[in-house]
Amino acid sequence: MLEFYSGKMSDFQSMFDYFNRFQSLSPASQEAIVNICSSVKIPKNKDLQSIGHTCKTIYFVQNGLARIYYYKDGNDITESFAFENSLIARVESLFTGKPSKKGIQVLEDAEFIGIPSTSLFELYDLHHDIERLFRKIFEAAYVDTVNRIESLQFHSAEERYRSLLLESPSILKRVPLKHISSYLGITQVSLSRIRAQI
């Protein structure tokens, strides 16, 4: 049993390192999380979660890269990216229980740890530190989102592009520009013009 879990724990070490930055967990809580998690490998360009289904799993990106996307008037819009060592979930579905009109697509061959939300929320009753951990994680995500509103509300497209490059210098090498442009709230053509100016 020890070996079994120590094996799993080493698979999941990067996730627990990430968790520990928010909230330390008791060994029992860590074990409880390990017991509900599973690994998922998805190749490039495949969907990890498809549009129309209700979000029932939170994923930790072990390596690779994914995006949340949806269609607006037939156009493919990227809502957000998730690089390795971060969480990804369609929260507007996760927290409302309604089907999501968004999907998660893998942009580089990727490995995820899937955390089933129903099981996780049950653990909240048994392990206070797990509820606290995810409270803090989503508070931080909330703050990021508020800051992004500010960016979309009153920064020019060029300012937003420059900021993105500062935040994620590797993004140009890893993500097609068409996804970057919709993430910034502009067209591909417009982004191409901005890049030509710089």
Added chain:
Amino acid sequence: MLEFYSGKMSDFQSMFDYFNRFQSLSPASQEAIVNICSSVKIPKNKDLQSIGHTCKTIYFVQNGLARIYYYKDGNDITESFAFENSLIARVESLFTGKPSKKGIQVLEDAEFIGIPSTSLFELYDLHHDIERLFRKIFEAAYVDTVNRIESLQFHSAEERYRSLLLESPSILKRVPLKHISSYLGITQVSLSRIRAQI
């Protein structure tokens, strides 16, 4: 003591009604919250919280109306509005502990219930249901913010204006258009043009 708290409870009834929509609270937890809260009355146009200070209080709006604002290149930008029976706080400061570059201004004579965040966070250790309540409140606020990003990312200014009127039909009577325009991410002039077309 009973009378004292029942008096306070009736003052705070609207807030607990609001809380109960997210999570029911034990009597002990309700009393604990009442004990840290205080009432604040602020007249129109005054600041409830000023720019530059760290957010240490979450407010419940009992009546009246307020907005979170900041300056970008000397222009006054409205980040959000809070009507009666809702919470308002500068979360990017509340959750990071950093000074906020945003302020809270009262747009109609208003009464607030102030919940000091340090005391509240201490209650999280004593009353699990209080932590759970605020977890759920901020999860819901997070979902609203994600939806607002979608609106800013790919709805036209006219679409955003029409949506706002649907969500808050009374807003035109209660909020100057200059604040509505910056909330929508456009100039006053642009909003005026959109209104002229309709």
Added chain:
DNA sequence: CTGATTTTTTAACATTTGTAAAAGGATTGC
């Protein structure tokens, strides 16, 4: 390697939004 496909850029033109200034309305304080 090569043809097919996808991605990115460029061009021309249309539309939206911003900027600055002025005028008209509404509100406020004395």
Added chain:
DNA sequence: GCAATCCTTTTACAAATGTTAAAAAATCAG
């Protein structure tokens, strides 16, 4: 009530971004 101030609209012009189409560049599959 009146002057002062603030809010909203209008106008004219400038700048940014969208739309469509086509060409160029990069990537992919066999």
